[in-house]
Amino acid sequence: MADKGKDLAALYLSERKRLERQIDRKVGCRSTASDLVQDIFLRLWEKAVEWKGDSAAYLSRCARNAAIDHLRAEKTREAYLQGELPEPFSEPPLSPHEILAAEQNIRHIDEVLASLPEKTRHIFLLNRVHGRSFSEIAGVMGISSRAVAKHMARAVAALDLSATGVNNVD
Structure with missing residues (x-):
């Protein structure tokens, strides 16, 4: 497991900035991009994934998906705050x-x-x-x-x- 940790740390150091830029272009927030990259690597650490093939391509796909998920969640949150989403029991209370x-x-x-x-x-x-x-x-x-x-x-x-x-x- 120590080798996996070292490999993951090395991968994080080499890919972090590129992934942050990629996500930042989609979500428009550097801080959010940094958080999403950390989440990606945390998930990789939890899964203890063995890399077979191009890890940069795999991480790019993870970054793309994380950005899309974040944007969807933000859109849903905004719609809810603006009252666009129906409430579960939206009928007025009975008299x-x-x-x-x-x-x-x-x-x-x-x-x-x-x-x-x-x-x-x-x-x-x-x-x-x-x-x-x-x-x-x-x-x-x-x-x-x-x-x-x-x-x-x-x-x-x-x-x-x-x-x-x-x-x-x-």
Whole structure:
């Protein structure tokens, strides 16, 4: 490993200025170019790469890629600071009225589901909440897929009727 360290140090001393100039031309900042060259050699040290072939060409490619990555990161950073990138949850916060309405809707749905027969409610929850198919539910509950479809139709109809304001669930 000592030979690799000496080889890398010699390579750094011989190539550093050339790589800094190459990167500086792309990014326009001597300090950034110096940092990127140090990062390149740090990565080489961590990988303990054995050089086969032209190390100058390999380092030039590394410098080019480091400059491109830096410019992309800067562009993304600038766009974010200027608000060009969408924020993950960019919708405005809900008003207290909207929160209250949503809570009331959830309570109403819970009431409608509670009023359904237990088997129908169970089938509905298996399908809509847990994502089970009709055939999977039929297999677990020991009924036909057609019976599952009927229970689902009953549950969906009850929810639809409650949404329209009709409170007749049977």
